[in-house]
Amino acid sequence: MLHYRSNTDIVLIERLQRAAFDYFLDYSDARTGLVADTSRAGSPSSIAATGFGLSCYPVAVERxxxxxxxxxxxxxxALRFLADSRQASDRQATGHRGFYYHFLDMRTGERTWNSELSTIDTALLLAGALTAAAxxxxxxPNEAEIRSLAARLYERADWAWALNRGDTVAMGWRPPGRFLKHRWRGYSEALLLYVLALGSSNRPVAPETYGAYSAAHEWLTIDGAPHLHAGELFIHLFPHAWIDFRGIGxxxxRSARSDYFANTRRAIALQRAHAEENPHRFFGYCRDLWGFSACHAPKGWLKLRDGRRQQLLGYAARxxxxxxxxxxxxxxxxxAGLPFAPDDCLDSLxxxxxxxPALLRDGRLPGGFNPSLPGGGREGWVDDRIVGLDQGLAVMMIENWRSGLVxxxxxxxxxxSRGLKRAGFEGGWLLPVSLNRKRFTDQNMQ
Known part of the structure; x- marks a missing residue:
């Protein structure tokens, strides 16, 4: 998987990957194991960031x-705390029906920021627990207990309840008993959620739910080829942090004669092409400066460095x-794009x-920046937050490029594998070992 052009490349990548991992050492609570959402003082824990952190420990050990x-x-x-924390329908609990609130108090684990019981963030947490357990x-004895607790946490999630009598999984729930109206329908990071919901051996959803989810996919034709569209980069990348989609579909x-890996490579190319075209004439945009995803920014009409006024969106999915x-x-x-387009991403980096250069803080990249806004340097406005999700994604995707470990x-x-097969995925590493070997032999004889 590894493809780099010089020792300088890999030394730089190693340094950035190590600094990203250190976020989970610097911003986790010693008693609960919960990971802070961001580096800001007083930040609550994000259960999704905690899940990314759990997945990063194997990388750190191997490195x-x-x-x-x-x-x-x-x-x-972390797993002991999550397993023993209170599951109940009141507002102070840590979770309910095996799911967890999006944001938790770092020290007590109680729900904070009036957050929702989040199905997607719970999925990211459970993916991390399962990865660590494997x-x-x-x-x-500690490793044996990790495996036992991870299995307990995963099987406790009541995915069938999260359907709320519908054909797709609800995005969340609020105490004392109200589901959010929106559902996971159409291409999104919930691809990972459905794999885990289908793979459960205790409270799974039926395969038909994946059909209802994927029926709303938005397919485009790009340069004569079908492309499953999602504008935000994180949607494409989050499932890939855990799942090797190469050759499975x-x-x-399969109808498009593609896979999610190739689709994500195309999404990166589209982002780079948009930055090169730069239809709104923003400062700095070019083929090597891109990255449109969910992040923070100022909000309101502000003057850009070229004198124009621009409406800034605050926190938004770009x-x-x-x-x-x-x-x-x-x-x-x-x-995060290194596994898909290594040469292009190394050039961009x-x-x-x-x-x-001033973007780096303690060797880590911030959640976002806007070079079109006036600021102390070329960087313009720079988010003062280092975001746990971003750091975990960087560690995992760099490692998948370097070694394929995750x-x-x-x-x-x-x-x-059970969830993927129930969702209708076929081919590649999902084939029986004997068939995989035969296909590899056949391909190499052609």
Whole structure:
């Protein structure tokens, strides 16, 4: 999987990956194991960031950044807390029906920010727990307990309840008893959610729910080829952090003679093309400066450095080529895109660091920046937050590019393969080993 052009490239990537992992050491609570949503003082925990962190510990052990027993103890702290925390329908609980509130108090684990019981963020948390459990497979009592607790957490999630008598999973629920009206229908990061919901051996959803979810996919024709559209970069990337989609496809992808990996590579190319075209004439945009995704920014009508006034969107899901674009970019995009377009992403990373060096803080890239706004340097406005989700995604996607480690781990997890097959995925590593070997032999004889 690894493709780089010089030792300088890999030294830089190693440094950025290590700094991104260290976020989970610097911004987790020693008693609960919960990970802060952002680096801002007083930030609550994000259960999704906690899930990314759990998945990053295997990477750190393999890279020699942390001792295996120390990593196992950190994982165990989080899983014990989550397993023992209170599940109830009142407003102060940590979760309900096996799901968790989006934001939790770092020290007590109680619901905070009036947040919803989030099905997608719980899915990201459980994906992390399962990944850690598959990696920590030794006889050590701590590792055995990790496996037991991860299985307990996963099987406790009542996915059938989350349907709320509908044909797709609800986005969330609020106490004391109200489901959110929106559902996970149409292409989104919930691809991962449906794999886990279908893979459960205790309270799964039926395969028909995946059909209802995917029936709303928006397909476009780009340069004569079908493309499953989502403007926001994170939608494409989040499921890939865990699942190796190369060579496997659901019914829609098989009909398009494609797979989600190729589709994401095309999405990155579309983002780069949009930045090069730069229809709104924002400062700095070019083929090597791109990254349209969900992030923070100022809000309201503000004057740009060229004197024009532009409406800034605040926190918003930005996308390209069809989506919101107010000049705000996510600088982590080249790191997360490395498995799909390594040469292009290495070029973009070099450009980013050469022209906007002040973005790095403690070796980490912030949640977003807008070079079109006036500021202290070329960087313009820079988010003062380092975001846990971004750091975890960077660690995992860099590692999937360097070694394929996370993908290798999740290919061994029955819940993932079972969920993919129930969703209708076929081919590639989902084939029986004997057929995989035969196909590999046949391909190499052609």
């Amino acid at each position: 020699g950044w942390i001792r295996r027993p120390d990593a196992a103890r950190r994982v165990l702290t 990696y920590f497979c030794g006889r050590d 659901d019914m829609g992808m 996308g390209a080529p069809f989506g919101a674009d107010d000049g705000t970019l996510v600088p982590w995009a080249p790191l 070099s450009h980013l660091l050469a022209h906007y 993908w290798e781990i999740t290919r061994s997890i029955p819940a993932f």
